[in-house]
Amino acid sequence: MDAKQALNDLREISSQIGAAVLMESDGAVLGSTLADGSRAEALAAAARELLAAADRTRRDVAPDALTQLEVATLEGSVFVVRDGKRVLAATTSPEPTVGLVFYDLKSCLRNAQSEPPKPKPRRASKPKSKPPKETGDAGP
């Protein structure tokens, strides 16, 4: 399933999600629920900044040990879920059902990562004749 389809499914199953953006860990946007590409870029950049700051809160663990976060504010909540190389950030209205939102986000991330099977690469044709082996003189 591609990123766009996974995000469409997310919007369908979760009425609590306001906006969501899927990106690579380097910030490259893979898909978003926002229609405008520049808005998606801005959302991804802000979410990446939040994740980077959250990564720095615990110094006794590896930088990518943080797998998910929720920031609850009076205006709404921000959720970020990370799995391998991809990051999914989403916003909700205030006081969402936290467990359910995390579950839906992780499902979306998993669906987006399950790429359709690629066709097997064709075998390179065998050379018709082997190059002659070098026969070096072993002894005097």
Added chain:
Amino acid sequence: MRGRSLLNGLLLVAGSASGALLLRRRAARRRERVDLYFDDGSMMSLTEGSPDAEQLLPLARRVLEAARA
């Protein structure tokens, strides 16, 4: 008569106490916070007022703004 007014008084006190408790719980739930979950299964909750939360909350507001803009 006196017993009845005492009972009314007790009911009033109990009602006020439970109302205050409900309001306090609701206020606590409405507080801003940051919950961080790590791959070892641990979780860290930063409440409003802690230095780390004060650093992360404005960044989260920027995310919300970007989503609304």
